[in-house]
Amino acid sequence: MKKYALIVAGGSGTRMGSPIAKQYLPIGGKPVLMHTLEKFQDADPEIELTLVLPEADFPFWKKLCEEHAFSVPHHLVPGGRSRFQSVKNGLESLKLNQGTVAIHDGVRPFVSREVILQSFREAEAKGSAIAVIPLKDSIRKLTDDGRSIFQERQYFRLVQTPQTFDLSKIKQAFKVQELGHFTDDATVFEHQGWQVHLIAGNPENIKITTPEDMEFADFLIGKKRG
Numbered sequence: 001m002k003k004y005a006l007i008v009a010g011g012s013g014t015r016m017g018s019p020i021a022k023q024y025l026p027i028g029g030k031p032v033l034m035h036t037l038e039k040f041q042d043a044d045p046e047i048e049l050t051l052v053l054p055e056a057d058f059p060f061w062k063k064l065c066e067e068h069a070f071s072v073p074h075h076l077v078p079g080g081r082s083r084f085q086s087v088k089n090g091l092e093s094l095k096l097n098q099g100t101v102a103i104h105d106g107v108r109p110f111v112s113r114e115v116i117l118q119s120f121r122e123a124e125a126k127g128s129a130i131a132v133i134p135l136k137d138s139i140r141k142l143t144d145d146g147r148s149i150f151q152e153r154q155y156f157r158l159v160q161t162p163q164t165f166d167l168s169k170i171k172q173a174f175k176v177q178e179l180g181h182f183t184d185d186a187t188v189f190e191h192q193g194w195q196v197h198l199i200a201g202n203p204e205n206i207k208i209t210t211p212e213d214m215e216f217a218d219f220l221i222g223k224k225r226g
């Protein structure tokens with residue numbers, strides 16, 4: 001079955017607060033996004049890659065690719081005002097309806113090869129595959145009257161990407177109007193009344209969001225290089 005990956009990097013990285021958006025910041029000598037694209041190509045060179053970026057950044061990205069002699073083949077698609085709109089643009093750019101598509105945050109460069117391959121296998125068999133990890137800390141729910149209530153953490157999971165789907169189903173799901181609780185692609189899929197299938201993610205697959213995450217990313221890259 002044909003495999004696609006939609007790497008979404010259409011955001012501006014306000015929580016990082018750096019002059020250059022976080023997806024272009026260097027770790028281990030090259031931009032975060034290049035590591036992410038390479039992860040998918042290394043997992044399976046047959047995966048067709050689409051990169052969603054703010055349209056105004058296209059010339060900057062092309063310059064970065066030249067500077068780094070970056071040769072992983074990919075199509076560029078303009079992002080939207082929210083993650084939902086960026087994913088929608090990316091899905092609409094895929095002209096065929098058959099296959100599976102992994103939707104992945106460009107700022108998660110530490111996704112493992114095993115998780116990528118497993119997500120495609122399970123999505124082919126079950127229609128969806130959402131990478132999640134269990135919690136290590138205890139958790140509490142805050143109430144409106146200022147109290148907090150213990151929660152049984154075994155019933156919770158942290159949700160990562162990739163979130164991989166049957167292509168025709170996820171295209172159909174994204175035809176809806178955007179709702180406030182659509183924080184990821186699983187919530188959009190579920191809105192159709194379909195159940196999502198969870199798979200085990202890899203714990204180092206962090207979403208680079210704040211300056212501390214960049215420090216951790218530098219540490220992880222260094223550790224991998226030994």
Ligand SMILES: Nc1ccn([C@@H]2O[C@H](COP(=O)(O)OP(=O)(O)OP(=O)(O)O)[C@@H](O)[C@H]2O)c(=O)n1
Pocket residue numbers: 008009010011012013014015016023052079080081082083084086087105106107108207208209
């Ligand atoms: N309009 C948007 C907003 C976000 N994203 C992407 O969705 C992923 C997860 O979003 P997040 O970490 O929130 O990125 P930003 O929106 O860039 O960060 P912030 O919320 O701090 O501004 C990122 O790869 C980001 O580039 C996107 O493609 N299009």
Ligand SMILES: C[C@](O)(CO)[C@H](O)COP(=O)(O)O
Pocket residue numbers: 083105159160161183184185207
């Ligand atoms: C899609 C996601 O990375 C899953 O954990 C997350 O929901 C993105 O959230 P953000 O607030 O847009 O960073």
